[in-house]
Amino acid sequence: MQGSIGIFDSGYGGLTVLKEITALLPQYNYLYLGDNARAPYGNRSFETVYHYTLQCVEWFFAQGCPLVILACNTASAKALRTIQQNDLQRLNPHNRVLGVIRPTTEVVGRYTKTNKVGVLATNGTVQSQSYIIEIEKFFPEVKVYQQACPMWVPLIENNEHNTPGADYFVKEYTNALLQQSADIDVVLLGCTHYPLLQEKIKQALPPQVQVLSQGAIVAAGLKDYLHRHPQMEQRLSRGGERLFYTTDSTEDFNTHARLFYGADVQSAHVELKS
CATH class of the missing domain: 3.40.50.1860 (Rossmann fold)
Structure with a gap:
């Protein structure tokens, strides 16, 4: 068209x-x-x-x-x-x-008070280091921590994201991210599937942590x-x-x-x- x-x-x-x-x-x-x-x-x-x-x-x-x-x-x-x-x-x-990475990294630094940002993403996105590279361009003072979440997309695409199995993997990956730094106060959902898990992710994180989706x-x-x-x-x-x-x-x-x-x-x- x-x-x-x-x-x-x-x-x-x-x-x-x-x-x-x-x-x-x-x-x-x-x-x-x-x-x-x-x-x-x-x-x-x-x-x-x-x-x-x-x-x-x-x-x-x-x-x-x-x-x-x-x-x-x-x-x-x-x-x-x-x-x-x-x-x-x-x-x-x-x-x-x-x-979708550039517009997100241009603004993410405005949301953090601790200058510690977490990124939850696929293996490919994490390995590319794109979020670390792009955020540093706009907010060099921000430290970025990444966690790959390989089970989330299959769970969502198989309509299993509201099951106890999804709860388990949400907790596993969010805990792994927070173990990298307890001062993370913003978590970016670096995959467009992840908004379907957003409420579970919020519940698994401390209440002061803000969760950002990209849409x-x-x-x-x-x-x-x-x-x-x-x-x-x-x-x-x-x-x-x-x-x-x-x-x-x-x-x-x-x-x-x-x-x-x-x-x-x-x-x-x-x-x-x-």
């Missing part, structure tokens, strides 16, 4: 970001693509994540999207910079690809970006349409999507060659 904003994720988590973006900026048209057939990206190599993400960005550009948001922390960590620096000029120098922050960052780049804003089509695509089963996608998006969706299938 010409002029739509593209929202990409390896699976369903990006729908939590799309939900917040469309609440704040409902006037634009949106295309969502979940690469569910090749999800999860969290444990894949940098090269594989880059290859898959680039394929999906090329698909969005072919649909006429001038702006693509990688609503996936792993793709933002492992592929965004390479695509911006190496591929955009070749694909379309007037189009833009943005991620609202990314939405506010996008609004600011469009304000600062009117030439891009003018290329966007309006009408409030939302189209959903998946590289896997549309039936599975539609069933799961309601959990993340909070509304029924009807998706279409896209075949991407590996």
Whole structure:
């Protein structure tokens, strides 16, 4: 759909970001693509994540999207910079690809009083060190502690996030984070799936610890970006349409999507060659 904003994720988590973006900026048209057939990206190599993400960005550009948001922390960590620096000029120098890590790291330091911030994320995001590198650029005084949470995405995607098993793994990973520093007063959910566990995470942390999820922050960052780049804003089509695509089963996608998006969706299938 010409002029739509593209929202990409390896699976369903990006729908939590799309939900917040469309609440704040409902006037634009949106295309969502979940690469569910090749999800999860969290444990894949940098090269594989880059290859898959680039394929999906090329698909969005072919649909006429001038702006693509990688609503996936792993793709933002492992592929965004390479695509911006190496591929955009070749694909379309007037189009833009943005991620979810930068807008989050630009503001996270405003929330901490102790200058100790915890990040809960996938293995891939933790290994990339992206949050440590980016937060240091904006808030060099802030010390960042990371904890990988490999069980959370499978629990959420299998609709097991309200079970005692989920409670166990929430406690395990939050305790492991707090063991690194008892002074952490802000915890950032560095994966777009994790808002579905947000209440459990809050309960597992001391009451003075603030938990930040990315959706609202990314939405506010996008609004600011469009304000600062009117030439891009003018290329966007309006009408409030939302189209959903998946590289896997549309039936599975539609069933799961309601959990993340909070509304029924009807998706279409896209075949991407590996």
